[in-house]
Amino acid sequence: xGVTAIGASVKRTEDIRFITGKGHYVDDVNRPGQAxxxxxxxxxxxxxxxxxxxSAALKSPGVVAVLTGVDAVADKIGVHIPxxxxxxxxxxxxxxxxxxxxxxxxxxYVGDPVAVVIADSYAEAKDGAEKVVIDxxxxxxxxxxxxxxxxxxxxxxxxxxSNTVYNWHLGDKASTDAAFAKAAHVxxxxxxxxxxxxxxxEPRSAIGEYDSGTDTTTLYSTSQNPHVxxxxxxxxxxxxxxNKLRVIAPDVGGGxxxxxxxxxxxxxxxxxxxxxxxxxxxTAERTESFxxxxxxRDHVTHAELALDASGKMLGLRVRTIAxxxxxxxxxxxxVPTYLYGTLLSGQYDIPAIYVEVDGVYTTTVSVDAxxxxxxxxxTFVIERIVEKAARETGADLAEFRRRNFVTxxxxxxxxxxxxxxxxxxxxxxxxxxxxxYKGLGARKAASAAKGKLRGIGFSAYIEACGLAPSAAVxxxxxxxxxxxxxxxxxxxxxxxxxxxxxxxxxxxxxxxFAQLVSSRLGIPMENVTVVHGDTDKVQFGWGTYxxxxxxxxxxxxxxxxxxxxxxxxxVAGHVLEAAEGDLEFKEGKFTVKGxxxxxxxxxxxxxxxxxxKFNTQELEPGLKEGAFWDPTNFTFPAGVxxxxxxxxxxxxxxxxxxxxxxxxxxxxxxxxxxxGQIHGGLAHGIGQALMEAAxxxxxxxxxxxxxxxxxxxxxxxxxxxxxxxVETPCPSNPLGIKGCGEAGAIASxxxxxxxxxxxxxxxxxxxxxxxxxxxxxxxxxxxxxxxx
Amino acid sequence: MVHVSxxxxxxxxxxxxxxxxxxxxxLRENLRLTGTHVGCDTSQCGxxxxxxDGRAIKSCTVxxxxxxxAQVTTIEGLAANGKLHPMxxxxxxxxxxQCGFCTPGMIMASIDLVNREGQNLDEAAIRHGLxxxxxxxxxxxxxxxxxxxGAREMAAAATPRAAE
Numbered sequence: 015x016g017v018t019a020i021g022a023s024v025k026r027t028e029d030i031r032f033i034t035g036k037g038h039y040v041d042d043v044n045r046p047g048q049a050x051x052x053x054x055x056x057x058x059x060x061x062x063x064x065x066x067x068x069s070a071a072l073k074s075p076g077v078v079a080v081l082t083g084v085d086a087v088a089d090k091i092g093v094h095i096p097x098x099x100x101x102x103x104x105x106x107x108x109x110x111x112x113x114x115x116x117x118x119x120x121x122x123y124v125g126d127p128v129a130v131v132i133a134d135s136y137a138e139a140k141d142g143a144e145k146v147v148i149d150x151x152x153x154x155x156x157x158x159x160x161x162x163x164x165x166x167x168x169x170x171x172x173x174x175x176s177n178t179v180y181n182w183h184l185g186d187k188a189s190t191d192a193a194f195a196k197a198a199h200v201x202x203x204x205x206x207x208x209x210x211x212x213x214x215x216e217p218r219s220a221i222g223e224y225d226s227g228t229d230t231t232t233l234y235s236t237s238q239n240p241h242v243x244x245x246x247x248x249x250x251x252x253x254x255x256x257n258k259l260r261v262i263a264p265d266v267g268g269g270x271x272x273x274x275x276x277x278x279x280x281x282x283x284x285x286x287x288x289x290x291x292x293x294x295x296x297t298a299e300r301t302e303s304f305x306x307x308x309x310x311r312d313h314v315t316h317a318e319l320a321l322d323a324s325g326k327m328l329g330l331r332v333r334t335i336a337x338x339x340x341x342x343x344x345x346x347x348x349v350p351t352y353l354y355g356t357l358l359s360g361q362y363d364i365p366a367i368y369v370e371v372d373g374v375y376t377t378t379v380s381v382d383a384x385x386x387x388x389x390x391x392x393t394f395v396i397e398r399i400v401e402k403a404a405r406e407t408g409a410d411l412a413e414f415r416r417r418n419f420v421t422x423x424x425x426x427x428x429x430x431x432x433x434x435x436x437x438x439x440x441x442x443x444x445x446x447x448x449x450x451y452k453g454l455g456a457r458k459a460a461s462a463a464k465g466k467l468r469g470i471g472f473s474a475y476i477e478a479c480g481l482a483p484s485a486a487v488x489x490x491x492x493x494x495x496x497x498x499x500x501x502x503x504x505x506x507x508x509x510x511x512x513x514x515x516x517x518x519x520x521x522x523x524x525x526x527f528a529q530l531v532s533s534r535l536g537i538p539m540e541n542v543t544v545v546h547g548d549t550d551k552v553q554f555g556w557g558t559y560x561x562x563x564x565x566x567x568x569x570x571x572x573x574x575x576x577x578x579x580x581x582x583x584x585v586a587g588h589v590l591e592a593a594e595g596d597l598e599f600k601e602g603k604f605t606v607k608g609x610x611x612x613x614x615x616x617x618x619x620x621x622x623x624x625x626x627k628f629n630t631q632e633l634e635p636g637l638k639e640g641a642f643w644d645p646t647n648f649t650f651p652a653g654v655x656x657x658x659x660x661x662x663x664x665x666x667x668x669x670x671x672x673x674x675x676x677x678x679x680x681x682x683x684x685x686x687x688x689x690g691q692i693h694g695g696l697a698h699g700i701g702q703a704l705m706e707a708a709x710x711x712x713x714x715x716x717x718x719x720x721x722x723x724x725x726x727x728x729x730x731x732x733x734x735x736x737x738x739x740v741e742t743p744c745p746s747n748p749l750g751i752k753g754c755g756e757a758g759a760i761a762s763x764x765x766x767x768x769x770x771x772x773x774x775x776x777x778x779x780x781x782x783x784x785x786x787x788x789x790x791x792x793x794x795x796x797x798x799x800x801x802x
Numbered sequence: 803m804v805h806v807s808x809x810x811x812x813x814x815x816x817x818x819x820x821x822x823x824x825x826x827x828x829l830r831e832n833l834r835l836t837g838t839h840v841g842c843d844t845s846q847c848g849x850x851x852x853x854x855d856g857r858a859i860k861s862c863t864v865x866x867x868x869x870x871x872a873q874v875t876t877i878e879g880l881a882a883n884g885k886l887h888p889m890x891x892x893x894x895x896x897x898x899x900q901c902g903f904c905t906p907g908m909i910m911a912s913i914d915l916v917n918r919e920g921q922n923l924d925e926a927a928i929r930h931g932l933x934x935x936x937x938x939x940x941x942x943x944x945x946x947x948x949x950x951x952g953a954r955e956m957a958a959a960a961t962p963r964a965a966e
Contacts, residue, residue, distance in 0.1 A: 216903040300841070697938075727941075734946065
């Protein structure tokens with residue numbers, strides 16, 4: 015069997031178990047003596063919890079225990095902590111408090127877990143939950159983010175006047191104001207970035223198992239970052255000391271950010287298993303996922319762009335209200351600040367930028383990272399306003415962008431980020447060619463001839479991946495780090511195990527990480543096993559999100575492989591009786607330069623373990639190395655997406671006719687997997703643009719809490735996509751990787767809405783642009799055209 | 803408790819179950835056939851699709867007790883003699899899966915689609931035929947390609963009703 019190169023579209027190793035039904039997800043795990051948890055949730059968005067009577071539930075058949083916030087407080091279990099401290103512009107820290115793992119005193123959103131019933135079967139737990147009596151004192155909810163901080167709204171938390179988490183800003187206000195003062199043209203836009211629900215297809219699930227013999231707790235959890243879960247449950251939530259808690263995240267059925275966070279239900283399973291001395295399991299029903307998985311986006315924004323007479327950008331001013339929901343959450347504070355404001359320069363050379371973000375509490379579930387996390391919101395602002403500015407000034411959409419592109423690297427933006435490499439013009443050229451931009455006029459005419467409206471929309475996005483240089487993010491408020499770890503264990507027979515702190519929940523790490531090992535050590539991929547997702551096996555790692563597994567996780571692996579090669583070379587030198595300097599390592603063999611004396615990697619592995627051919631007091635036996643890699647910069651994937659669509663003005667039905675994506679992800683490990691990531695991201699972003707919305711009514715009830723009400727993109731809502739790449743290697747990591755997981759979701763909403771507004775000839779369209787929204791907007795277009 | 807007995811993947815399977823037990827619970831909890839997944843419990847997402855007497859059904863909305871005497875095929879029963887079903891192979895060949903959670907239901911629904919609609923499926927027919935299955939990872943692009951290949955190869959293998 016041969017060696018698999020970096021850049022080969024090799025089929026995925028992990029597929030076999032998934033296509034044969036042998037995947038191993040949390041809900042597939044069964045433990046002897048397990049009990050089942052069912053959560054009693056608040057039906058009110060904002061209410062005092064006046065009394066809980068569990069007596070009838072405790073008598074219900076099969077019920078083992080009923081736990082409430084009183085028990086959580088008594089056991090000191092819980093405490094939600096955001097990992098990132100954001101400071102307001104007046105210098106005051108963000109307003110946060112600590113909360114137990116079950117609501118205590120007050121319930122703050124519909125679905126807030128107030129009690130848990132644990133029983134011998136799931137049905138019995140559910141029956142028991144019907145018998146928990148809770149007296150609520152219903153309070154007025156706070157639902158609308160735009161008015162949450164205004165006078166007259168009920169204050170949700172005592173520690174947060176005006177329901178405000180922070181009033182944050184970034185950039186230089188004075189220079190930005192000066193840029194606007196000399197502008198020849200100012201484009202203004204008001205935007206709502208609609209709230210979405212992540213909807214990984216596997217619902218969250220957990221099994222806690224306490225072993226009184228060893229005083230250890232094992233938690234099986236649908237987590238994107240099991241070590242972070244363990245750290246937080248140990249350091250802050252009082253579940254168990256870190257060395258007495260094992261977190262296992264086996265196969266995980268999609269994350270999209272939603273499985274980064276530490277949720278009440280998982281903590282409760284770990285805690286309750288000790289209380290009842292039985293394994294305790296829970297799997298969310300889909301409506302629980304809608305109600306309690308952290309939501310995404312939810313921004314209200316006003317933006318202004320200043321141009322000079324030649325169409326060069328002079329300054330950008332952005333003011334955003336970000337809905338953060340009811341409770342502090344892990345990355346909740348940084349998503350609309352350091353992952354949003356820092357990307358507002360887009361691909362453009364903008365001399366002055368000033369952004370203000372007010373984060374507000376509402377009585378809705380928390381809003382945190384969802385695929386892209388802040389960067390889709392930033393791209394939506396910049397690419398919507400750039401398109402509008404081009405139209406207002408009569409410029410070509412492509413040429414207006416090109417005129418303002420950053421062309422020299424490194425490029426320091428006014429909002430922290432320093433772009434390290436890119437060629438934005440190359441991506442634009444390729445996208446224009448693939449999209450047949452020149453033929454657009456004829457296609458528009460053909461659509462018009464059949465009574466349809468055709469539009470085109472661009473999105474020249476940039477994002478920041480490969481999170482992140484630890485000291486840099488630490489200086490901005492992160493209370494953790496963002497390096498990654500890898501360990502390479504070579505067995506005596508020459509096969510290899512890789513242990514990585516990254517976690518695969520669809521990304522294909524078992525294939526791509528093995529590809530890197532195969533290409534470096536010259537051994538077949540099937541001799542490489544990738545181990546992840548178990549804190550007892552893998553040394554600490556920060557997990558997978560923000561496309562950090564390639565750029566950071568694989569860089570750690572690369573560094574560990576360097577060490578393996580160096581040690582193996584020493585062993586080979588002893589076996590071949592040659593000086594290390596005379597050896598070269600190629601295609602899995604160490605060869606004495608200029609001779610035919612060589613030894614293959616597998617034989618070196620055996621010799622390393624035997625230790626017969628070298629002095630083990632000078633050179634340790636064995637062949638195992640670990641590495642921690644901390645990035646030197648973020649990575650900056652960028653690209654140009656072009657959406658071309660057709661609207662039927664009679665029905666409002668919008669059909670995407672062509673989607674062209676040209677992305678620069680740096681070096682690709684497996685182009686097939688990269689393309690798959692683009693497709694999935696596009697579906698996510700197009701879903702947001704055309705159909706998905708979390709809708710709370712004025713009482714704070716989530717109206718979109720099932721797949722009947724929350725419109726997920728299905729196969730016939732989407733086209734096939736035309737995707738291509740250009741490549742500028744990333745200079746900030748050894749493999750030149752930038753990352754691709756979020757790009758599609760980041761680029762696409764702006765491209766869709768730009769295309770719709772182009773087709774309609776006006777800007778009066780909100781996301782999601784459902785058929786109803788588009789039909790109303792098209793009425794306006796057709797009325798206007800009839801009058802002309 | 804009621805007693806149910808059926809044939810699952812060609813083997814007899816029986817058990818005493820709470821009358822409210824769903825087919826998917828019987829498969830997953832009694833038989834430990836955990837390849838069939840529950841994504842939404844309301845028959846919207848299709849992760850639980852299995853074949854019941856040769857037709858695709860959503861096992862999260864069928865009572866186990868109503869399947870007395872039935873022939874059930876799950877994802878675990880598709881591969882025969884160590885050889886993948888052409889549709890399974892097509893999903894791997896075309897990178898038609900990422901996290902794998904929707905995949906068993908997708909494959910079972912796809913085989914049923916080919917069985918019902920024939921092997922010459924164009925893109926529109928495939929996309930329409932997937933209306934009962936949600937995938938959050940792939941954007942469907944490669945699933946559509948996979949089904950087109952799977953349909954062709956099911957025809958070539960002359961096993962239009964394979965695994966039934």
